Amino acid sequence: MTERLDELASAMRELTQALEHDDQENVVFSTICAEAVRAIPEADLASITAIHDGQAETAASTDPRADEIDRAQYTIGEGPCLRAAATGEVVRISVPEAGEVWPDFVAAAKQFDVGSYLAAPLRADETVTGALNLFGFGDSGFRTLESDVLTVYTTVVGFGLRTAQRYREAQLRADQLDQALRSRGVIEQAKGMLMAIHRIDEDAAMQRLIAESQSTNTKLREVARRFVDTVRKRD
Structure with a gap:
């Protein structure tokens, strides 16, 4: 547990530096994804789904495979990342058990050997919402601990993004x-x-x-x- 907290703290320090020194959105979002994988070792891939004016897109990812799985959800208009963004709740699933609910998502995930999925809602500002998505190659599913860590992480990320946005507007x-x-x-x-x-x-x-x-x-x-x-x- 102590090691996990150390990883989370270190990831947040790197994230804070990115928010302070990088004003390019794609760089900041890429850092958010990379540090999420660092903070949660069970995650192998990460992506950010951004929804603006009802349109979903992947703002950043650590791997093209994450983009493909995201795209499958956007195409059919449903999936765990979209549910997390819409409901404001964390979605934690084992991919093999999600076939009846999201068959197209499961097909895309299995194509890239993704067996576990975790998505937490992420709000950048008043007009852009979305989710931070984690993908694991193991099929046992993320545990409650990983869900809690991601919740803490996305809370800090959301606050940081909004603070950075207010600073840019003031500037x-x-x-x-x-x-x-x-x-x-x-x-x-x-x-x-x-x-x-x-x-x-x-x-x-x-x-x-x-x-x-x-x-x-x-x-x-x-x-x-x-x-x-x-x-x-x-x-």
């Missing part, structure tokens, strides 16, 4: 605000130059900038920047 808003302030600054500068050169008031200077923007189909801040640069070059 985007900060960048947009910075851009807006920079744009406003150069526009104010251009207005001041126009007022001094042509001895006009602030409204008239602004109207000149707007007229130039509309006639040239150029953004206002770009018109202002060009004007400021031109005046500076003359000086």
Whole structure:
């Protein structure tokens, strides 16, 4: 048990580093899959099912065989990964015992010698849901312990993904605000130059900038920047 907890803790440390330093979704999802296999030694393959606007796709996997088994479920619209995503509950099965419920899934799993399957719901944000799927070559099925470990892991993963998303959104808003302030600054500068050169008031200077923007189909801040640069070059 202690060894299992050590593996889980180590996997979570690696996952945290990926969330902190990688902003590419495919890299993060691939790390999530790889560390899930590391945290749960009974798992031989892993994949992430992402469902957006009702469409399911495999966002990442550790092996093409996992993609094929996922695809069989997407094609028929049912299977353990889709049930986990839809119900928010962990699905733990022995593949040979699932033939009556999901015959197409079982056929695909057996084709690649997968005998055990474990899927836990995973929510990345308010619009994207899915599941983290584990595949085992043994047919005894994952135990309750593996199910509990995966539940803990996906809870941390979901929290990390949502936190990272909120950080990116906050950073985007900060960048947009910075851009807006920079744009406003150069526009104010251009207005001041126009007022001094042509001895006009602030409204008239602004109207000149707007007229130039509309006639040239150029953004206002770009018109202002060009004007400021031109005046500076003359000086």
